[in-house]
Each structure stands twice: as structure tokens, then as C-alpha cells.
Amino acid sequence: MRALRFHAAKDLRVEDIALPTDPAEDEVVIENRFVGICGTDLHEYAYGPIFVPQDEDGKTAAPQVLGHEYGGTVTKVGKGVTHVKVGDRVSVQPFITPRSGDYYVDRGEFNLSDAMQLAGLSWIGGGMAQESLLKGYNVYKVPENMTDEDAALVEPTAVAVYGVDRGGVNAGDSVLVTGAGPIGLLTLLAARAAGAVQMFVSDPNATRLKIAKEIIPDVITINPTEENVGDVIRAATEGGVGCDVALECVGNTFALQACVDAVRKRGVVVQIGLHPGEAPVNWFDVVYKDIDLRGSWAYTAQMWPRVMRLIASGQIPARKVVTKTVTLDTVIKDGFDALLDPAGTQLKILIDLNG
Template structure:
């Protein structure tokens, strides 16, 4: 089968690899992949990796490079192994990519599977990923989707779950004012998740004017802010009750200036949620953190039990995740028209979510 594999930084190759076994082992599921999204994590691996891709065999999965990329994907079940009772050949599915021991460490024993010290991910530290024609997965990684959900939307459950979790970490509820820094796919999905929770007003800050324009086309009610032209904190305070700032600020870039803008914009006793991954240490104004009596919370990936909830949110239309899709390409064009296009900041046409169509 054809697969897109990471060999080293700036070295992705579409090549032929052996298919998974036609008959899955006990407890596993073989799926024919349909759509897969290119994630910011994939871009970082391509540009600077290996980061999460193990050089030595992963301690739990044994996986190592070359690695089939892709952890935002879905497909159709081809076959199931012994002991799999809730899936059957022909089922359309979304993939929950987190892989870990099901018991035996202090986090998995408490059901906090996404925090396991032995965590692996399909498409990063598992032999299979979404950027290939087929993938073999554990039964707990495969969730059936309803008829009203499209194959494209199945590939959006993972990034949407990250966005929903970020809002949950911030305690976002109806009537909250929310600032999101970053107008990339996770930032826009976080805005959609906040709106689905009833938040209003919504603010988005980005230094990319084209992405700000895209965010406003998806959510016309959002208040855009370009920090190169105005201070996010001042804009937020001017548009919130009492001029005190927003209830929740969610950082979706991994940028120190964006996080500092969140601390500045949030009201006293507000909540700042850090979702973006920072490449280095970030010195905050800790006097302001203490003086404003605010919470600063991390938001890592998402709990594995979010899949049914997020599928319902998308399938119902309450959270229209498909609005972030800006381009669809075939696997053979994925490097130049996908990875390189997303890393090119000089292009006039901004991209949010590029999906690879494995049937193209």
C-alpha cells in the first residue's frame, strides 16, 4: 500500500509499504483509511523532527521511524479480531489515536488515559497512521460514527476534541466572554466549541490577517484583533462588562506573546488555558498572575472518553467542524500541496485544515 512516512526533518516520502495483516490480532481492528488531516504536530515533525516520533523503539508500542504520519483520521472497518464485539466490517469510524496501557500506572488506573507515562499515538509512535491506505488499531481506538456524519467530519473529531477539552479546562459556560489567541485550526475549532457552549462575546487574536479573515467568515460574530495593530487586552476590556476583561482566555499558538496577552486580557479571578505547545520556556509576569488572582491551566490532548460526545456535537450541527476545511488533496500531493503549503506564510491564500483524501 502507499503511505506517507517521516524519515527525518524535511524528509517525507510517499512510498510502498506492506499492508497490515488481513486478519487482525485479538482485540484489534483493521480499517481502510478515508480522510486524514494534517496537524500542527505533523508540521513540527516535518520541519524540526523527530520530536514525538521515537528514534529508539517506543517503550510500550515498540514503534520507531520511519513513521507513517497522521493521527486525525477515520475510515471504514475491513475486519475485526477476536473479542471485538461492538464493531463489524463496513462500519464507518473515527479514530481516537491515543494508545497506552489500559491499567498498571497511576493515571490509567484512574481513567486518565491521556496522561499515561507510556502514552503513544497512532501516526507518531505506533506502527500505523492515517496517511496510508490502511491502519491496524486497538478496538478502543475505533469509534463508530452515525449516518449523519460525513467521512470528512470523522477526520475532524480529534482536533475538535482538543478544542472542546480546552474549553472544558477553562470552565467555559453560557454567557462567558472568551478570548482565543491563534486563528489556526485549533483556534477556530476552540471558538466554535466556545460558541456551542453558549459563550458570548468571542474574541480572536492573530498576527495573520488572512486567517483572521477566515475566522470571521466562519464566525461572523467574533471580534478580531491583530496584535501588531492593537493591544488585545485593551480591545477585550473595552468590549466586556465593567471593562474588566474576559472570563476565559485560551492560548492556541504556543507563542510567549500570545500567552502574555491572555494574562493581560483576562479579568481578575479569570482562567487562562494553555493549549499550544511552547518550544522553549516562557517568562510570564507572575506578579500579574498573583495580583489578578487568576488560574493558569494546561490542556494536554483530550480524554479518550470524549469521542462519543464530540461526535454528537459535530453530527448534530451544533459544532460545525467542517467549516475549518479549506483544501482537499491526494496522498501523492501531500508534501508540496499540504505540508509545504501550510508552512508557507508568504502565500496570499491562507489555509486552515487540509485533508488528505486516501481515495483520490
């Protein structure tokens, strides 16, 4: 089968590789349909290996099939798997962890396990291939009215929904999202689905702010290179107090500082984007304003049915963040390189594995 594999930074290759082995008792094989290019995949391409396994010399241990945002159709089922059957369309929850004997796994907190592997980064296969071998618990049958493209968008949408959950967004809240990339815009949509009625998004890229306005017409857009984010939000919120919840989706120091400044007293700041290192904040404001500052790591595995319902029902129209679909033949130039273009004209790119 054909697959896109990571070999080293700036070294991705579309290659013919062996088909997955027959599934063990607790495994399934799926024919992959659509897969999204995630920011993590981009970081591996530009700077990796980061999460891709390495040998003791710090080099890639073996070529790695990328892609953890995907779905497909079940083609083989291990005899111990009963919740899906051959022919079922599924979405992939990509965490592979021990089932017991781990502090966090034993509490159902699979995303926090240090033993976690991820399909498409540190597992034997991934979504950027024509087929993949997975554990049975990795696949969830999608609703009949969910498209194959939507099945590939459950994973990034789960990141957004979990971040909104961590922020405790309630009906009637005002919410700031920093970063108008795919996760930022999905987070806006998730906040709206949770009941937020006043929404702000900041980003220095005018094209992305324009796309945000097209997706959510009533969102207030802010370019932080031209306006002070906190001042804009205080001027627009009741009593000039600031927003209820600020969700940082960039992993940028200035964006985090803007969130701390913009949120009201007793408000909540959630860090969703991954920072490359330390990020100073105004701790006087954190204390004086009595705010909560929380992390949000990925999502819980149990969220998949809920997130699928949110997408299938139209409450989170995830496909609106997709700006382009490519094939394996063109994925490096038209996918990875396009997303790394500083002009930032693309948001979410899907790979059509039947193309």
C-alpha cells in the same frame, strides 16, 4: 498499499508498504478514508524527529507512517472486539496505552500516561496510509449523519472541546482565543457551543482573521501587531474588566502574556498550544488578579461520543476550518509545504486517501 512515511526532517516519502497484519483478538483493521495534517505532523516534517521514535544515536528508528486525525471503514475485526463490525464507518481516537498497571491509566486518565503511544507518530501505523491496524478501543462508530470528512475532524475538535472544558466556559461568558489557526478556530466554535456570547480572536495574520470572521461573523478580531489585545477586550467587556476565559492556542510567549493581561480578575487562562520552551508571564498579575492558569493536554479518550454528537448535530461545524483537500500524490507540495508557507493562506488540509 501506499503510505506517506517520515524518514527525517524534510524527508517524507510516498511509498508502497505491506498491508497491516491480521488483527489480534483486541485489534481491528480499517480502510482509511480522510486524514488531517496536524501541526504536530508539520513539526515532525520541519524539525523532526520529535515524537517519532529514535534509536540510541538520535536518528529515526524506522520510517513512520504519519497521521493521527482520521477515520475510515472497518475491514477486519479481532474476535474480542464487539462494539464495531466489518463495514462500520469509524473515527479514530489515536491513544494506545496499557489497560492497567499505570497510575493514570488506572484512573481513566489515558492522555496523561507516560506509556502512551500515538497512532501516526509512535505506533506501527497511522492515517496517512490506505489501511491501518488499531486497538479495538481506538475506533468509534460514527453517527449516520456524520460525513467521512467529519470523522477525520473529531480528533482536533476534541482538543478544542477539552480546552474549553478546562476553561470552565459557561453560558453568557466572554472568551478570548489567541491564534486563528485550525485549533484556535475550532476552540472558538467549541466555546460558542458551550454558551459563550462574546468572543474575541487575536492573530497577526490578516487572512486568518478574515477566515475567522467568515466562520463566526460576530467574533471581534484583533491584530496584536496593530492593537493591544487587553485594551481592546477591556473596552468591549462590561465594566471594562476583561474576558472571563482566555484560551491560548499558539504556544507563543506574547500570546500567553496577552491572555494574562486580557482576562478579568478571578478569570481563567488555559494554555492549549505547546510552547517550545519557557514562557515568562506577569506573575504579579496572576496573583493580584486572582486568576487560574491551567494546562490542557490533548483530550480524554472518553470524549469521542460527545464530540461526534457536537459535530454531527451542527453545533460545532468543524468542516468550516477545512480550506483544502489533497491526495497522497500531491500531499508534500500541496499539503505540508502549503501549510508551512509564511503567508498562511491555508488552515486545515485533509488528505483524500481514495484520491
